Amino acid sequence: MFQRPRGTRDFLPDEMERRRWIEARMRECARRWGYREVCTPAFEELELFTLRSGEAIIQEMYTFRDKGGREMVLRPEVTAPVLRMFVNEGRNIPKPIRWFYFADCFRYERPQKGRYRQFWQFGVELIGADSPRADAEVIALAEAMLRGCGIDFEMQVGHLAPVKHLLSGLPKEVAARVMQLLDKREFPALREYLEETGHPDLYDGLQGLTECRSLQELFEIIGHIEEGEWIQRVCSELDTYGVDYCLNFGIARGLDYYTGTVFEAFAQNLGAENQVLGGGTYRLAHLFGGEDLPSCGFAIGFDRVMVSLGEFRVPRKPAVAVIGMPEVEEYAAAVAKGMRGAGISVVRDTMERSVGSQLSHAAKIAEYAIIVGRKECETNTVTFKNLFSGEQRTLTLQEAIGEVAAHGDRA
Numbered sequence: 001m002f003q004r005p006r007g008t009r010d011f012l013p014d015e016m017e018r019r020r021w022i023e024a025r026m027r028e029c030a031r032r033w034g035y036r037e038v039c040t041p042a043f044e045e046l047e048l049f050t051l052r053s054g055e056a057i058i059q060e061m062y063t064f065r066d067k068g069g070r071e072m073v074l075r076p077e078v079t080a081p082v083l084r085m086f087v088n089e090g091r092n093i094p095k096p097i098r099w100f101y102f103a104d105c106f107r108y109e110r111p112q113k114g115r116y117r118q119f120w121q122f123g124v125e126l127i128g129a130d131s132p133r134a135d136a137e138v139i140a141l142a143e144a145m146l147r148g149c150g151i152d153f154e155m156q157v158g159h160l161a162p163v164k165h166l167l168s169g170l171p172k173e174v175a176a177r178v179m180q181l182l183d184k185r186e187f188p189a190l191r192e193y194l195e196e197t198g199h200p201d202l203y204d205g206l207q208g209l210t211e212c213r214s215l216q217e218l219f220e221i222i223g224h225i226e227e228g229e230w231i232q233r234v235c236s237e238l239d240t241y242g243v244d245y246c247l248n249f250g251i252a253r254g255l256d257y258y259t260g261t262v263f264e265a266f267a268q269n270l271g272a273e274n275q276v277l278g279g280g281t282y283r284l285a286h287l288f289g290g291e292d293l294p295s296c297g298f299a300i301g302f303d304r305v306m307v308s309l310g311e312f313r314v315p316r317k318p319a320v321a322v323i324g325m326p327e328v329e330e331y332a333a334a335v336a337k338g339m340r341g342a343g344i345s346v347v348r349d350t351m352e353r354s355v356g357s358q359l360s361h362a363a364k365i366a367e368y369a370i371i372v373g374r375k376e377c378e379t380n381t382v383t384f385k386n387l388f389s390g391e392q393r394t395l396t397l398q399e400a401i402g403e404v405a406a407h408g409d410r411a
């Protein structure tokens, strides 16, 4: 027997219906904020991701050499592909550009609950806007989208400037490692690393940044910084939007293209892998041959949202099994066609079962059975059976369609 590859999942119909239901909500939310969908290839040239992040990132990706000898990679995220696409195709589109995507991503990670090797992101990119208001719009949209899914979460907003300010005297590799440890919130390892590298005094400041909850506290720790006014304006825009958020200036973000405002959301009911959203402002377009455009975006970890929501029933239209006696096959086919034409979900027997066993199978998979024999064919009617109550009536096709439609969504 074959097993599915490690870190991947199979989705049965109930789960797929839940996923599509939530996806539809996210799409609808994006549409309401004026964002339009884009799609990029599932694989890209490896260099698209190593250009900014260096070769080390190869360890975390699904890379392969294609038959033409090109180094390729299954996309680990969608921001770089979207910016590549913007540089290739979108330069003449009026800015700012509001795009969204729903796509599977691939990372070679150690699988655990909420962490997969193939996972889906619902992401948004606001390209070519450079203002606190743009940052606030993206954060407000992120909040609205997660709220719309019905999960319980905390939105944390920060900015990279305070951390970078504290780390400004450090060699580049040391600062990069500190950012990594901060991102993973590995504080004991951070303290140890700072001691090893001869900067133990930085620990308290960094720790303080993760704990300060007001701008006043922030400025007490780092003094005046150039970006202070920007941070203040983002916060007041967020207040205007009515976004419920808390400040966290310890947010470092795992990907290294971020430049300023950063934000993350955490689901309240998940364990270790509880980050359901991450984003911020970044500059990538110039790396791919375009102008140096500031952008801001986020991606929701769709699978984590689904884990947080757990099992729930998606409203679904009732289904009908059309059961025809062999001698009226054409009439039964016409009845099924008429019902499908009215938008009803109809199944027919494909196993040449007896009417009795068709009915007992129908009771397991449908809400109604429509039984047609010679009598129904001659009078142009159907026998309409409610499979819950057992009640059975003779109706015209139109009446039967009306009955099913009146049932509404099943709970």
Ligand code: HAM
Residues within 6 Å of the ligand: 076, 077, 078, 079, 080, 107, 109, 114, 115, 116, 117, 118, 119, 120, 121, 123, 124, 125, 254, 255, 275, 276, 277, 278, 279, 280, 282, 296, 297, 298, 299, 300, 301, 302, 303, 304
């Ligand atoms: P990211 O934080 O790497 O950001 O990923 C975004 C979200 O994807 C995470 O918050 C998490 O919920 C989910 N995620 C990441 N890895 C996995 C995994 N192995 N299994 C399940 N879920 C996962 C980005 O990817 C950026 N491109 C976001 C962005 C868009 N920044 C600007 N624009």
